[in-house]
Amino acid sequence: xxxxxxxxxxxxxxxxxxxxxxxxxxxxxxxxxxxxxxxxxxxxxxxxxxxxxxxxxxxxxxxxxxxxxxxxxxxxxxxxxxxxxxxxxxxxxxxxxxxxxxxxxxxxxxxxxxxxxxxxxxxxxxxxxxxxxxxxxxxxxxxxxxxxxxxxxxxxxxxxxxxxxxxxxxxxxxxxxxxxxxxxxxxxxxxxxxxxxxxxxxxxxxxxxxxxxxxxxxxxxxxxxxxxxxxxxxxxxxxxxxxxxxxxxxxxxxxxxxxxxxxxxxxxxxxxxxxxxxxxxxxxxxxxxxxxxxxxxxxxxxxxxxxxxxx
Amino acid sequence: xxxxxxxxxxxxxxxxxxxxxxxxxxxxxxxxxxxxxxxxxxxxxxxxxxxxxxxxxxxxxxxxxxxxxxxxxxxxxxxxxxxxxxxxxxxxxxxxxxxxxxxxxxxxxxxxxxxxxxxxxxxxxxxxxxxxxxxxxxxxxxxxxxxxxxxxxxxxxxxxxxxxxxxxxxxxxxxxxxxxxxxxxxxxxxxxxxxxxxxxxxxxxxxxxxxxxxxxxxxxxxxxxxxxxxxxxxxxxxxxxxxxxxxxxxxxxxxxxxxxxxxxxxxxxxxxxxxxxxxxxxxxxxxxxxxxxxxxxxxxxxxxxxxxxxxxxxxxxxxxxx
Numbered sequence: 001x002x003x004x005x006x007x008x009x010x011x012x013x014x015x016x017x018x019x020x021x022x023x024x025x026x027x028x029x030x031x032x033x034x035x036x037x038x039x040x041x042x043x044x045x046x047x048x049x050x051x052x053x054x055x056x057x058x059x060x061x062x063x064x065x066x067x068x069x070x071x072x073x074x075x076x077x078x079x080x081x082x083x084x085x086x087x088x089x090x091x092x093x094x095x096x097x098x099x100x101x102x103x104x105x106x107x108x109x110x111x112x113x114x115x116x117x118x119x120x121x122x123x124x125x126x127x128x129x130x131x132x133x134x135x136x137x138x139x140x141x142x143x144x145x146x147x148x149x150x151x152x153x154x155x156x157x158x159x160x161x162x163x164x165x166x167x168x169x170x171x172x173x174x175x176x177x178x179x180x181x182x183x184x185x186x187x188x189x190x191x192x193x194x195x196x197x198x199x200x201x202x203x204x205x206x207x208x209x210x211x212x213x214x215x216x217x218x219x220x221x222x223x224x225x226x227x228x229x230x231x232x233x234x235x236x237x238x239x240x241x242x243x244x245x246x247x248x249x250x251x252x253x254x255x256x257x258x259x260x261x262x263x264x265x266x267x268x269x270x271x272x273x274x275x276x277x278x279x280x281x282x283x284x285x286x287x288x289x290x291x292x293x294x295x296x297x298x299x300x301x302x303x304x305x306x307x308x309x310x311x
Numbered sequence: 312x313x314x315x316x317x318x319x320x321x322x323x324x325x326x327x328x329x330x331x332x333x334x335x336x337x338x339x340x341x342x343x344x345x346x347x348x349x350x351x352x353x354x355x356x357x358x359x360x361x362x363x364x365x366x367x368x369x370x371x372x373x374x375x376x377x378x379x380x381x382x383x384x385x386x387x388x389x390x391x392x393x394x395x396x397x398x399x400x401x402x403x404x405x406x407x408x409x410x411x412x413x414x415x416x417x418x419x420x421x422x423x424x425x426x427x428x429x430x431x432x433x434x435x436x437x438x439x440x441x442x443x444x445x446x447x448x449x450x451x452x453x454x455x456x457x458x459x460x461x462x463x464x465x466x467x468x469x470x471x472x473x474x475x476x477x478x479x480x481x482x483x484x485x486x487x488x489x490x491x492x493x494x495x496x497x498x499x500x501x502x503x504x505x506x507x508x509x510x511x512x513x514x515x516x517x518x519x520x521x522x523x524x525x526x527x528x529x530x531x532x533x534x535x536x537x538x539x540x541x542x543x544x545x546x547x548x549x550x551x552x553x554x555x556x557x558x559x560x561x562x563x564x565x566x567x568x569x570x571x572x573x574x575x576x577x578x579x580x581x582x583x584x585x586x587x588x589x590x591x592x593x594x595x596x597x598x599x600x601x602x603x604x605x606x607x608x609x610x611x612x613x614x615x616x617x618x619x620x621x622x623x624x625x626x627x628x629x630x631x632x633x
Contacts (some may be wrong), residue, residue: 033578039499040470145588146355175354175526176570180582187579202500205572209582229577246504248529250571252556256533260508261501264469280501 003066005030005164005196006051011060013046018268020046022220023060025295030163033190033197035211035228037204037243039265042217048166048200052086053077064164082112085162089169091153095141101152102137108159123159129192130155130185147178154186158193166198171206183209204247208232216240219268219276222295226302236298236309239277275307283308315342316487316520317366322379324361324370331593332375335361336544339379340619343488348514348521350535350552352528352567356589357541359524363490366522367404368396401431405486409493411473415465421476422461425449429483448479452509471502475509482513492524507533528571532556537625540564543589543600546619550626560628563601599630607632 006028013021020043028034038044049055050062053069062069064080072080088094095104105127109119127134130151141149150170157165170186171179183206190197201207207214207228214231216224216239224237235241242261249256263280266272275293278284285308293307300311324336336358343349353359364370366381368388381388383403388396400406408414416424425445426438433441442461449457452475465473474494481489494510495503511534514521525531531538531552538555540548540563548561559565569583576582587604590596596603598613605612609632617631 039501147588176528177354177567177585180570180572180584183582184584187581204500205576208578209572209576209580210578212578242501246500248500248503248507248527248533249574250528250556250568251532252553254533260505262505264471264502265499 002030004028004063005032005065006198007061007063007066008047008050009061009063011047011050011057011062013043013050013055014058019220020268021050021057024217024220024222025060026215026222026225028164028196028198030196031190031194032213033199033211034213034215035207036198036200036215036217037202037207038217039202039243041219041265041268043220044200044217045168047217048086048168048198051164051166051198052084053081054086078112082160083162084164084166085157085160087153087157087165087167087170089172091149092141092146095149095152095156097141099140100137101139101141101144104141104152105137105156105159108156112160114160119159123155126155126158129189130158131181146174147182150174150182151185154189158189161193162195164196164198166200168200169202170199171201171203179206186210204244205249214240216243219266219271221276221305222303223277223305224302226298226300226304230300230302234311236302236304236311237277237306238281238283238308238310241310242280275305277306313345316345316383317343318380318382319343320380320382322362322365322381323376324358324365324374324378325376326371327373327375328593330591333592334544334595335592336365339541339544339546341539341546341549343520343522344537345520346518347537348523348535349537349539350531351522351524351539351541352526352531353524353541354526354567354589356543356592358544359541360492362541363406363492363522363524366488366490367400367406368393398431401428401484401486403486404488404490405481405484407474407477407481407489407491407494410497411470411477412465414477415473415480417465420462420464421468425461425476425480425483428480432485444483445479448483449476451513452476452479452482453505454479471498471505474498474502474506478506478510478513482517486519488520488522490522490524493526494523495530496525496527510534528556528568540567544592545600545616546627546629547601548626548628549619554626560622560626560633561601561630562605562607562632564628566604566606601630 004027008026010023010025012019012023036044105123106116109116132151136144171182199210211228214228215222218239224240235244261280266279272279274289274291278288288307293305295303295305297303320340322336322339326333326335351359426441429441446457454460454475495506523534535552538552542563548564559568566585585604599617602608602612617629619627619629621627
């Protein structure tokens with residue numbers, strides 16, 4: 001087994017009293033895709049931002065290629081920032097409206113002091129690889145379609161030839177007729193450029209088409225981490241099970257079973273005692289309401305935070 | 312089938328834009344059967360929200376053409392004066408919006424808003440009576456402690472709770488037609504599933520007509536009896552839900568169903584998509600609107616717009632090749 005590209009060890013990110021990420025540990029292998037799933041407010045975007053140095057842990061560590069990010073000096077940090085790139089959720093909002101797409105693609109080269117003339121043929125090749133015509137180079141982000149803007153966001157993330165790409169909801173808001181194209185493109189780019197992906201999404205179907213492993217977050221904690229196929233066919237945490245059951249699917253015969261959760265997601269300012277999921281869990285008992293479940297390693301290699309795992 | 316609640320015939324809606332006239336809806340004809348849940352499927356630019364806005368007459372000022380008929384109780388709504396169409400909102404028609412935060416007024420309590428919206432239909436009822444109805448409706452949509460909740464403002468509710476309040480508000484009007492435009496897109500999946508189940512239960516119990524607008528085939532299959540497929544401003548297929556999804560007739564419907572990510576998809580599987588882009592409705596091509604993306608296209612498709620033809624008693628599709 002190769003050494004991990006990314007290791008998050010007991011990382012906590014606190015915003016005031018709220019721990020957006022609470023003692024999370026996750027390792028990512030080179031070339032792997034980890035799908036990070038969770039509902040809004042679960043901390044998945046904050047965890048993703050830890051990997052690209054947009055937030056720093058208030059406790060714990062994030063290691064990239066074996067080195068603790070907190071200890072990186074100037075040049076090493078610059079090199080790491082080239083190696084770890086992010087594809088943002090809303091490409092039009094994340095791209096400057098005052099720059100042409102050509103300038104947007106050249107900007108990372110400039111920031112990292114690369115020779116533009118030398119790097120430009122590679123940029124044009126990348127443009128072709130993501131399926132954009134060269135005519136977009138003179139346009140502004142708002143002048144291209146939603147699907148094309150996503151492709152610009154992907155190309156911009158790849159200009160510096162990173163090793164890790166963090167994609168935050170890469171297909172959110174896209175029509176289903178173009179969603180498949182984008183997923184296929186990301187899969188091909190991963191193969192061709194040897195990329196490692198952390199894919200953040202609340203769309204379980206898209207994550208399933210891309211991820212080797214799932215990491216499920218609930219209120220700041222990773223509550224289940226393991227092989228995607230295993231988790232999808234037999235979830236261990238009752239929350240994961242509810243999330244899978246809740247994913248709407250085309251079902252003309254209405255055979256889909258609905259294990260509905262009762263109740264709402266608790267306020268992160270006012271977490272319940274014991275297990276964080278106890279307010280909505282159909283299996284919760286007195287023990288769950290009093291004692292927070294530790295992270296437990298199951299026989300099949302996944303970790304789960306539950307007193308009563310389903311497998 | 313009994314006489315439908317609403318009959319839409321040849322509805323066309325055009326807007327003036329900086330690029331020319333956008334023909335957002337063209338000759339849309341459909342029936343909303345009494346007590347039926349009708350799902351309108353459409354991707355961006357299909358005109359699905361304009362359809363809802365036309366029923367409510369909430370069309371923007373750059374309207375260039377509003378043509379056709381929308382018949383309710385034998386009257387064409389498009390002929391009614393503005394004041395009368397306004398009077399239909401909140402009495403005959405109610406709407407559940409996509410974003411409950413912007414649809415609820417932030418400076419009034421929930422109780423205040425739930426009482427006032429009943430006034431149109433119950434002008435002489437006492438405030439206490441209307442409050443009591445509001446309390447009961449909040450309890451029905453699953454809001455705990457409704458009497459205390461009435462005193463709160465929208466920001467004190469979570470997203471799922473606000474959407475429940477919106478549903479309660481719409482139901483309190485006792486409207487004949489409930490229009491829901493992407494009612495769950497802003498919600499997380501487990502909360503979305505709760506709201507979908509709630510809407511289905513309430514629809515079954517109350518028996519009004521529901522028009523659900525959504526891009527999610529999954530949601531429509533779970534909630535609706537009939538389906539209307541819109542593409543770039545025109546109806547390409549209609550039919551009963553199970554039949555239409557099991558045996559789609561129009562190539563666009565077939566392609567859209569193929570884009571759904573199946574349960575057995577795993578990492579690296581190639582996903583389906585529909586090549587090409589939705590045509591620009593300011594510069595419509597002649598012939599079939601789907602021709603430039605259709606796998607079955609022949610030269611004749613680009614010459615004349617295909618009629619919506621009947622295939623069996625309840626099915627219709629607009630494709631000359633079926």
